[in-house]
Amino acid sequence: MSSRLQEISPSAEIVSKAAARAVNVASSVGLMNVLKTNLGPKGTLKMLVGGAGQIKLTKDGRVLLHEMQIQHPTACMVARTATAQDDVTGDGTTSTVLLCGELLRQADRYCTEGLHPRVVTDGFDIARDAAVKFLDEFKVEMTGKNMKEDRDLLRCIASTSLKTKLDHDLADKITEAVVDAIQCISPEENDGDDNDDGEEKAGDEQRKPIDLNMVEVMTMQRQMGTDSRFVNGLVLDHGGRHPDMPTVLNNCHIMTCNVTFEYEKTEVQSGFFYSNADEREKLVESERKWLDERCRTVVEFKRSVCKEGQSFVMINQKGIDPLSLDIFAKEGILCLRRAKRRNMERLTLACGGTPIHSVEDLDESMLGYAGKVSEVTLGEDKFTFVEECKLPKSCTLLLQGPNTHTIDQIKDAVRDGLRAVKNAIEDRALVPGAGAFEIAAAMHLKNDVCKTIKGRAKLGVEAYAEALLIIPKTLAENSGFDVQECILNLNDEREETGMAIGLDCKSGDPIIPADEGIWDNVRVKRQCLYLATVLANQLLLVDEVMKAGKNRGGPPPESAGGPVG
16 A cells, blocks of 8 residues: 555655665664674774775774765664764764664564564663663772772773774873873862762762863874873973074973063054154154063063073963064073963963963962973974973873874774773773673573563563674674674673673683773763664654655646646
C-alpha cells in the first residue's frame, strides 16, 4: 500500500516500513564499521585527503566525524550525536557510534522475526536504566583521596586516553606534560578530604571547575614529537623589538601593563598649526618630552625594585615607539609590545602581580616574578619563554614535531588527555577500563535484570546486553585475537572472581584493569549509554523516510485545478 503522502505530493521519494528500518540500520552499521578499527591502543589510523590534496592522519573519532563528508542523513545524525558527546565530556565518540550501531543491528534481528520495534525500545530503556544504576555501583570512588596530588593515578588516567591516539613512547612523554598542566591549574578547592556526607556535599557545591582555557597550547615545527614539554609559565609568540635588548634574563620582575609609549592620536578630530620651523620643533619637543617622562618613570621604578642579580621585563598590550625602546634597551629592560589580550590575562595568573594601567601608581606589589625569561628565534618567528614561575595558575604545553601531521595528531590527543584528567578530578570517581564495565554490565543484565522482567521487553534487554559486548569484541579484534575465545575467557573469569575483568590488548588474556592502571571516566560511560540508547530508539521507531522538501530553484508545481486563464 502506497503512503498517504503520495496523494498529497506525488513527486515525494518514500521508503516505508521494513525498508526504512533497513536503511537506518545499514547506514548506522556502515558508520560503525568505518570507526570500528580505530578503537583502543591497537587501533589503526585513517588518512583523510582534502579537495586540494591536504592530508591528515588520525584515529580520533571526533576528528574523523568532523572532517569526513557524510551524505546519508541517518549517518549524519549519528555523527552529530557522537560529536556532541565529545563536546560535553571530551571523549567517547567512537564508543557511542559503535554502541548505537550495534544496538540497531541487534534490534534488527528481532524485528525481522516480527517483533514490533516499540517492544524492543521499551526493553532498551529498561536495560539502559539498569546499566546506569549498575555503573554507579561499579565505579571506584576516590572521595577519601587527594586526587590532584596523586600523580601516579593521574598519570594512569592520562595514559589510558593518550595511548589510544598516539604512539606509546610519545604518549608516555605527553602524559607527564598533561599531568603537570592539570596539577598547575587545578584550584585549591579540589584538594581537601571529605570527612562525612554533609561536608562532602558542601564541598561538591563549593568546588570550582577546572578551567582548561588556562592551559595555552603552543605549537612549533621543529625537532621531534617526543621533545614536546610542559612549560611552567607562558610561551608568547613574539619577542623583543630592539636588537640591543637582552635575550636571556634570570630572576625577573614581570611588569604587565596596558600603557601607551608612543604618539597618540586625539580622540576628537583636531589639528596643530604652526607658522614657522621653530614652532614645529617646540611642538615635537613637547610631545617627545611627555613620552620621555613616562619612560624615565619606568626606568627609575626598575632601579628601585631590582637588586643585584635581578632583571626587569615589561610586557605591554599597547605600542612602544623606537625611541622609547632604545631608552629601555640601554637600561637592560626586555620589552614586548602589543601582546595579545589572552596572553596578558594568563601572565598575571602565571607570574602573579596585577595589570598596570598608569605609570603614576607603580608599586612593587604589582609586579610578577619569573625565574627565567628567554627569547628563541625560529626562522623568522620569535618566541618568548616566561618560565620557572613560583605559584602559577596558568601554564603552557609546548608541542613540537617535524611536520604538521605530527603536531596536529599530538594536539588532538592532548585535548582528550586534558579532558580525561579534568573529568576524573571533578567526578572524584573512575571506572576500570579495557572493556571491564561492558563485560560486567552485560552479565548483570543477563543474569539479574532479565529475571525480573516479564513479557517481550525481556528480548530488548537481552539485545542490549549483547550490544554492550561490542566494545571488548572490537578491542580483541583490533588486537588480532580470536573474538569469541576472548569474550568467553573474560566471562568465565568474571564469574569465577566477581572482580572487574578487562582484556589485555598485548596478550589477549583477562586482566584486572585497576592493577594495570587502565581507567575510564564515569561521565563518559554514562553519557555514552544515554546518547547511544536514545538515538537507537529514535531510529528504530522510524517507519517512513520521506524526501519531500520543496524544489529549490525549480519551477513551482501546477495547481490541482489546472492552469488559470
